[in-house]
Amino acid sequence: MIYVIGIFISVFLASLLLTKAGRHRADMILGVWMIVVGLHLFAYYSLLTGLMYEYPFLIGSTLPFPFLHGPLLFLYAFALTKPRALRVRVWLVHSLLPVGIILSTVPFFLLPAARKAYVFQHEGEGYETYLLITNILLSLSGILYIYLTNRLLQQHKKRLVDIFSNQEKVNLDWLRFLFYGMGLIWVSIILSFSDELTFSLATVFVVLIGYFGIRQAGIFTNQALPDADEPVAEGEFTAPEEPEPATQKSKYAKSGLTPDAASELHARLKDLMDSEKLFLQPELTLVELASHLDIHPNYLSQTINEMEGASFYDYINGMRIEEFKRRVSLAENQKFTLLALAFDCGFNSKSAFNRVFKKATGLSPSQYAQAATRV
Incomplete structure (x- = not known):
């Protein structure tokens, strides 16, 4: 049967x-x-x-x-x-x-x-x-x-x-x-x-x-995920794998992004993040961020990999962590729970927030908050 x-x-x-x-x-x-x-x-x-x-x-x-x-x-x-x-x-x-x-x-x-x-x-x-x-x-x-x-x-x-x-x-x-x-x-x-x-x-x-x-x-x-092995053509995006330090230089050897252009793009990226704080958007993607900068996603990914030494995921969540650390230290925010602050900073789940925060700081969010309020 x-x-x-x-x-x-x-x-x-x-x-x-x-x-x-x-x-x-x-x-x-x-x-x-x-x-x-x-x-x-x-x-x-x-x-x-x-x-x-x-x-x-x-x-x-x-x-x-x-x-x-x-x-x-x-x-x-x-x-x-x-x-x-x-x-x-x-x-x-x-x-x-x-x-x-x-x-x-x-x-x-x-x-x-x-x-x-x-x-x-x-x-x-x-x-x-x-x-x-x-x-x-x-x-x-x-x-x-x-x-x-x-x-x-x-x-x-x-x-x-x-x-x-x-x-x-x-x-x-x-x-x-x-x-x-x-x-x-x-x-x-x-x-x-x-x-x-x-x-x-x-x-x-x-x-x-x-x-x-x-x-x-x-x-x-x-939606279908972008393909990492497809050749780059106009209007297409291919996401590179997370680079290893020893292979990063050869990885982008054929890239059309010059060092000067990468530096200029990095500066624009920092200005955009400082002024508009796009990292607060929970569903932010590389493609969306690239559209704000009017740049090909591949070039933005390369810039983040080379200039920040991080993947897009780690880069954005690193900024979210810094924003959380800033907010949790403010007296007027003591009435909010840590999870509420984390969500306001762009995280969309408790488990992801705890995991990323512990990896970045070596402390749990509650341990960090206790230390911050004693200062």
């Missing part, structure tokens, strides 16, 4: 994704993935119930599906985090193994129904070498795509600090959920746990995708 539930939920989610208004490429990939999951569950269900032997064309249909999940997870993550870089070449590279496996199963599908049934009922008799090779390839595929997807998540996490000043609504929770869920299923496959456990985990995974996917809100449902 649990597999039937998984099948219907997969089809339901796929229909939502493939028919929703304003769908993006990532929605299409996830929708196709849900169809693949549903078909995989149905193929296994037909094997368990004997339905497969009543309809011999189904025999062997379970073989190609496991090789599709890793690439689809990766391509979905790729479409969310680097949408403009998802070109035909990427599709082709990650289609090679699944297509190869599908083609390798054609001779088996062409066998007489009785022969196919015999092979399945006798644990792959006559196909031992083929099954050994495919099992090894499946394990390697799982490890590879878990690694590739994790690398995408880490790269994406680094890019966020150069784009947003607050990240509570701009998070990776949805992708992390998919990543860890698939990781758990791949562990079950690689360690050769029972098929019943693996497919039960897959069904629970689909149910949770439905639950969390419907609740998911934030950047992945209302």
Whole structure:
């Protein structure tokens, strides 16, 4: 019964994704993935119930599906985090193994129904070498795509600090959920746990995708993130990863921003922040700040990285902390809570404020406030 539930939920989610208004490429990939999951569950269900032997064309249909999940997870993550870089070449590279496996199963599908049934009922008799090779390839595929997807998540996490000043609504929770869920299923496959456990985990995974996917809100449902690997063109923005000191000079070696221009832009930035205090805006982004300066976001990001030695996220939150420290020391502000002052300074969550403040000062906000009021 649990597999039937998984099948219907997969089809339901796929229909939502493939028919929703304003769908993006990532929605299409996830929708196709849900169809693949549903078909995989149905193929296994037909094997368990004997339905497969009543309809011999189904025999062997379970073989190609496991090789599709890793690439689809990766391509979905790729479409969310680097949408403009998802070109035909990427599709082709990650289609090679699944297509190869599908083609390798054609001779088996062409066998007489009785022969196919015999092979399945006798644990792959006559196909031992083929099954050994495919099992090894499946394990390697799982490890590879878990690694590739994790690398995408880490790269994406680094890019966020150069784009947003607050990240509570701009998070990776949805992708992390998919990543860890698939990781758990791949562990079950690689360690050769029972098929019943693996497919039960897959069904629970689909149910949770439905639950969390419907609740998911934030950047992945209302805008695509700028792509760090796309060439800079007029009107486009590519967010660089947070620079390391040893590589920063070479990182901007091809930049069109001269040192003099960077110094001039830095001075304008400081004047703007002093006069308009844009950092008080909780949802301030690099693109918005660049528009105030009438400058390309890439150049502004480079200036902050080089002149301030910080990411956009750290730069803006550093100014918010200084503003908080100024306000908390004023006698007329003693009637306000620390959290109220933090929100007035541009923070939008208690946890983010406490984390950033402790990292910058080594003290909790309350410890700092107590010390400030004693002065």
